[in-house]
Amino acid sequence: MSRYDPSAFPPFAVTVDLVVLTVREHALCALVVRRGEPPFQGYWALPGGFVRPDEGLAEAAARELAEETGLRAHTTPGQNSVAAGAHLEQLATYGHPQRDPRMRVVSVAHLALAPDLPAPRPGGDARSARWAPVGELLGPGGEEGVPLAFDHAAILADGVERARSKIEYSSLATAFCPAEFTVGELRRVYESVWGVALDPRNFHRKVTGTPGFLVPAGGTTTRQGGRPAQLFRAGGATVLNPPMLRPEP
Amino acid sequence: MSRYDPSAFPPFAVTVDLVVLTVREHALCALVVRRGEPPFQGYWALPGGFVRPDEGLAEAAARELAEETGLRAHTTPGQNSVAAGAHLEQLATYGHPQRDPRMRVVSVAHLALAPDLPAPRPGGDARSARWAPVGELLGPGGEEGVPLAFDHAAILADGVERARSKIEYSSLATAFCPAEFTVGELRRVYESVWGVALDPRNFHRKVTGTPGFLVPAGGTTTRQGGRPAQLFRAGGATVLNPPMLRPEP
DNA sequence: ATCCTAGTCGTCTCCCTGACGATAAAAAGC
DNA sequence: GCTTTTTATCGTCAGGGAGACGACTAGGAT
Known part of the structure; x- marks a missing residue:
């Protein structure tokens, strides 16, 4: 300098x-x-x-x-x-x-x-x-x-x-979602960004089991047809531990 | 613009x-x-x-x-x-x-x-x-x-x-090492960068088991005292799958 | 010879993950 | 109204990775 x-x-x-x-x-x-x-x-x-x-x-x-x-x-x-x-x-x-x-x-x-x-x-x-x-x-x-x-x-x-x-390792996927969203909507974000299909059952278990990722917003909604889904907001966590794993081709 | x-x-x-x-x-x-x-x-x-x-x-x-x-x-x-x-x-x-x-x-x-x-x-x-x-x-x-x-x-x-x-997720730790190094030297790099102590046995299993991370260089050395250690070079892999996990305090 | 130090192999258990069956609750079609 | 379709959610099970830790090996130091 x-x-x-x-x-x-x-x-x-x-x-x-x-x-x-x-x-x-x-x-x-x-x-x-x-x-x-x-x-x-x-x-x-x-x-x-x-x-x-x-x-x-x-x-x-x-x-x-x-x-x-x-x-x-x-x-x-x-x-x-x-x-x-x-x-x-x-x-x-x-x-x-x-x-x-x-x-x-x-x-x-x-x-x-x-x-x-x-x-x-x-x-x-x-x-x-x-x-x-x-x-x-x-x-x-x-x-x-x-x-x-x-x-x-x-x-x-x-x-x-x-x-x-x-x-993968942060909760940033919620930035693609509106303030309140369902697990299915969050899954579609991951699927769209990664360009892969994810198992809905394992995904649900993973995101709801990661502490601080999602907090229940209290209501349910039927935006996609099918059974009503619980609404969530983004939790306070910024890093996901353990991370979401992107499946390899 | x-x-x-x-x-x-x-x-x-x-x-x-x-x-x-x-x-x-x-x-x-x-x-x-x-x-x-x-x-x-x-x-x-x-x-x-x-x-x-x-x-x-x-x-x-x-x-x-x-x-x-x-x-x-x-x-x-x-x-x-x-x-x-x-x-x-x-x-x-x-x-x-x-x-x-x-x-x-x-x-x-x-x-x-x-x-x-x-x-x-x-x-x-x-x-x-x-x-x-x-x-x-x-x-x-x-x-x-x-x-x-x-x-x-x-x-x-x-x-x-x-x-x-x-x-954690790349083989960059080898950039801190000379061309040929031992598993112990690589472990000391991780310990110094992260400021933690790692189990030598689990670390050895992990790095030698990750494909492409290390390739045997053929010799042994005794730089630190103790039993001679095998020498390795950095392998071709740049990303580690699965990653090294940084222990949490 | 004995101790010390560092390296290497093995074992056990826990937990996470992927694969996948089963049930629940709504809309869509008849 | 009833069935089919769609989506959500809960459970189960096997395999793999990682932490904890015992055991053995091969050099130098005393």
Whole structure:
């Protein structure tokens, strides 16, 4: 930190990009926006923007998240924030010298997990936004044969992998659920994120037996047809001990 | 990414800071350097420096690591690099607006795990460097009652926690060992990083039974006194299935 | 020769997990 | 109304991993 004259630092721009994930119709989906200007005009991209001069990184990410989804983020002492039903954490930083053709841009990617939202509201500016299944975005050639802008496919892949591994040993899967949910709904979250089928009986035994994971909310509901299911809220536990195990293929 | 005029971006400096960990004398130690100029002149700090204009983040971290320790880093396709016996990965990014009193600095912290090195060579410039047990650096008031410079205590704490959790489910603990090592030496690594005592018999059964973790190197050695121990190298496995379990207090 | 130290193999028990049968309670179809 | 379908929930059982710990081995130290 002493090798350079601080007043002669090289010119960097710092942005935040958001991997916002949700589960819709039994599929893991990411929020993407259509770029209205070059470079990559017309391409789908992750939402994001420049960090403002007097704004922290988590603060910038929370602001962008609110602009794009309307979710309010409530910053916590650590690096993670919890919005109204949403979770926000730093993912990784991407700074390849040529990742943006305009200039040197270092992007601090964040990962947000949100429950199924009514509609992807188009945000403050006029860009169109949509939820796209990550399988399509990350498939060969990307969505509609067109890959994501910049290095956003790699960022999205890292975010998806982070989500997939983090619901193993933390209670974060509840961030995909509304405030009150059933064991079956939580199971469908795991199945959608991991892309596997889980045994309903073993899953029920596991989640109800893990202390602090779920607390009964008191009612029952019939949202899916079939026998009414008990309603739960997320418990106070953040780490799951023992973890949920992702079955191997 | 379209809200700002890219040519009018706010002025940011981007640095890399390094959490370099090793195990020395049954204690987890971090590399710290003494600052020779303000701010925090005379304080201990994590090694680091500015990212150069045409240099990637991992590249900058590898360069700093080589300057401070002499370890060569060999960049891999992913975000992680493996040096000659050392491991390097991105940790997290710290960008609080006031974290550096001189200017707005965003620091991309990296975590390096190295085997016990002969001596902390003072690096290219004249700053003094030393290995300090993390318990002293993170204890109340920090080393000698003086805390680390900037927010480096928080960065170090995050790096230590990352190392502690990552040796649970990956074979990264071998990065603290020389090329050939015994099961006992590997066990002392786990004990030092976690700060616990492990049962030698169960540990031996576990690591030798995990496929791909260790491969016999063919010889035996008596480095610690007692019965000669078989020598192993790190196997090809990077993830441990099932993981090593950190005992709870 | 004896003790000490560290390494290695074995055993036993507990608990978690996966596989899967059985029952319960609602909606959907007839 | 009755049956079928769907989902939820409880139980049982076998296999595997992990903690606790005994026993044996092979060097150095005294």
